[in-house]
Amino acid sequence: MKVLISGTAGASGWPAPDCGCASCARVTPGRRPTSVVLDGSLTLGGSLPLDGSAALDGAVRLPLSGPLPPGCRASPGPDGLTVTIPGGQRVLYAASSPSSPPVPPPHGESPHGESPHGESPHGGASREERGGQEGDTGDAEEALNLVLLDVLDRPERLGDLRRRGLVGERTHVVAVGVDHRVPTEAELIRRTALWGVRVVPDGTVVDTSEPPPAPVPPPRRTLLLGGSRSGKSAEAELRLAAEPEVLYVATGPSGDGDPEWLRRVRAHRDRRPAHWGTAETTDLAGLLRSADTPLLIDGLGTWVAAVFDECDAWPDGTGGNSGDGADAVAARCDDLVAAWRQTRARVVAVSDEVGLGVVPGTASGRMFRDTLGRLNQRLALESEDVTLVVAGRLLPLPI
16 A cells, blocks of 8 residues: 655644744744545545544544545544555554644653652553553454554554554554644654654655564663753653553652642653553662563652661761661662663663752752762663753763
């Protein structure tokens, strides 16, 4: 099947007419609204909605221009519009119709710079151990030939499609509906490369009889550093958004006894993909050694604080501290670094950059800063990818 992708932008195009945002000012030469022609006879993305089509998220209707050619079937559903052409090849069209605001709402972080979190109803168990969850379809479904997806809307939809077997190694996944929700073409390409999605210029022809381009293997170990409210947690989630399975590792307090913190925990948990698992633990070394799915660790700052608590290593208020406690903290850090070095799982970890502020005024503050700063250095040395996040902007830190 040959597919002409004559337009790839959102409903208003990119740049959007009369839009004054920075993204629309930067983009050149621009992109036309999404329009896709299957086998020269069926157009998706036109202005006419499919009669009786299902609504996505209660608002978005999936357009199909013109009548269905003989032998074609169109099936609307919660994933989008699935079109089957003669011969059995299937295309999923899941592009949002309305143009979205240029700046998405930021992901929340805790007052300490780490994302609030909490144990999900499914804990850290695998899908098989859970006996399935909402959205599971049991046995893997047959893979689609082509997916045309608005990945800027909810990239985790792609992870769910992969988890359910609808996107496989031979599935072409192409970004459509792109617009000023992303600041530049370069950032669009960066994000879609993280997710294994193709970005093509308007006018591209995709031949589904040929295999899709091989994705670039992601780094095994990624360390994201930043200050409070820097955007580091949002970037960590972005890195893993399209994975079929992710274990979110929460290292801080659950919020019991603190209503305001508990609200943050719940809001953060609710925004994570429903098919992600959650583990609330400080045994990071054990997880790194045993995990067989990608890990998102958020974060190392709360882990260090928890380890100080567990080892009773905080200063006693006179400037001194338990030597045994400090040695125990050092041993836990050594064990974490060794497990990080040896892990076979893909892991993205978030940590506070503690070296940019004033010297803390307390012995406990200085001890925390020194311990976390040294840990950051050691993990960075053993990482393929280290990035500093400042005001949502990324500064790669090459070795």
